[in-house]
Amino acid sequence: MHKSISGFYYDGQSSQRHACRLYLAEGGAVLFEGITLPTMAFEELEVPSRVGNTPRTLGLPNGGFFETADNRQLDAMVQDNRGGGFSLHRLEHKLRYILPLLALCVAVVYLTVTRGIPYLSERVAYQLSADWSEELGASVLDQLDELYFYPSETPKDVRAEYRALLNSAVPEGSDFSYTLHFRDGGLVGANAFALPDGSIVVTDQLLDMGATQDEVLAVIFHEIGHVEQRHSLRSLLESSGVAILFTLLTGDAEFVQDFVVALPPLLLQAKFSRNHEWEADSYALAQMRAANVDPIHFATMMEKLSGLAREGEDERHRDDVDGPVSEGGEVAAKQDAPGKTEKSTGARMLEYLSTHPPSEERIERFRQASEAAAG
Incomplete structure (x- = not known):
């Protein structure tokens, strides 16, 4: 007998354990003392990798298990019968190996999240039919109306003018059915945004800020760009990909379950990436040139929205210092509306709607x- 280790035997049928000793003989034969088991070859044992000083459980050919805490002696047995191989335990104590591998893992995860997943999401989004985007956007507007918006006060004749403007901007052969919706944005303020199904929402506040038709048309072109390039669907696919990657890395399956439940709010809260904004701007610029609309109108609209954003930041700062102040009672009245008392918090969650960072x-x-x- 050359080497031996003490431990416990489990038959795999019950939780009862038997104290015994495993011996490794010449030629790799394994014998047991304290329990009646046939002789077996060491190569037949399933030996897990060592993790620190955690006891290891060896799988036996008969379906039983042998548990031992004598990791050092077990490593020696493995070394004698299977060669050095790859030892995770040894690697744990070799910083010169760990740090480069850690850096490599971080780089792979980073490139997967920033390049790989967006690339695949774009390819998949364009392979899916427009029906997928329509299903995603079908109930979103109802949720927005319930949580954030109010009925529009824009006159019907003005709405008709802007709907005609939208119809003139829709590209020929589009896979989407575009509709223009008007809402009082409340604390969300002056905004326009597109839903995956081709619904474009414009708030009264945006129309009331002195925007010309060409400026509104420029914004509509931008929002159509988001729809045509399937940015909402791509964002959801990217987020799903990150969730799956996180699960593979951590083994936390509950995270994916929570993520699936959170998909609708994610659609409302996820910001478009910088690349998505640039793509939508490129689409708008090309369409404005084709329609002989001066691109300066988009720049002017962005400047107006930027000015409103700065005013909003200043007002929030004053509210944080002095407490909330309502002007004319209008804002306070809407904050007190039934079911919408958390609108201020919700408005901040919807910052991505601000078409988008100007x-x-x-x-x-x-x-x-x-x-x-x-x-």
């Missing part, structure tokens, strides 16, 4: 396009 870079892009068209 950055200087985006504004300058359309200004330059306008100058190029004029010159």
Whole structure:
């Protein structure tokens, strides 16, 4: 007898354990003392990798198990009969191996999340029929009406003018049925946004800020760009991909269950990525050129929205310091509306609706396009 380890035998049929000892003889034969078992070859045993000093359970050919805490001696047996192999335990104590592998894992996860998943999501989104996007957007507007918005006060004749404007902007051969909806945005304010099914929502506040028809048309082109390029569906696919990746890395299946339940609010709250905004801007710019609409109108609208955003930040800052102040009682009255008392919090959750961050870079892009068209 060369090496031996003590432990417990389980027959795999009950929880009863038997104290015994495992011996490794010449030639790799395994014998047991303290329990009656036939001789077996060491190669027949299923030996799990070592993790720290955690006891290991060896699988036996008869369906039973042998549990031992003598990891050092077991490692020696493995070394003698199976060669060095790959030892996770040894790796745990080799920082020079761990750090590069950790960096590699981080890089792979980062590239998967930032490049791989978006790429695959785009390909899948374009392979799916428009029916998928319509199903996603079907109930979203009802949820928005219940949680955030109020009936529009825009006159019917004005609505008809803007709906005609939308009809003129819809691309030929589109897979989507576009409809224009008007809502009082309440604390969400001046906004326009598109749902996956082709529903475009414009708030009264956006129309009341002195926007010209060409400025509103520029925004409509931008929102159509989001729909045509399936940004909402792509965002959901990307989020789903990240959730699946997280589950594979952590083994937390409950996370995916919670994620599935949270899909509807995710659709409302997920911000479009910077790339999605740039793509929608590119679409709007191309359509404005084709329709002989000066790109300066989009830049002007972005500047107006940017000014409102700054005013909103200043007002929130004053509210944080001095407490909420209502002007004319209108805001306070809407905050007290039944079922919408949490509207202020909800409005902040819907910041992505602000068509979307009106950055200087985006504004300058359309200004330059306008100058190029004029010159």
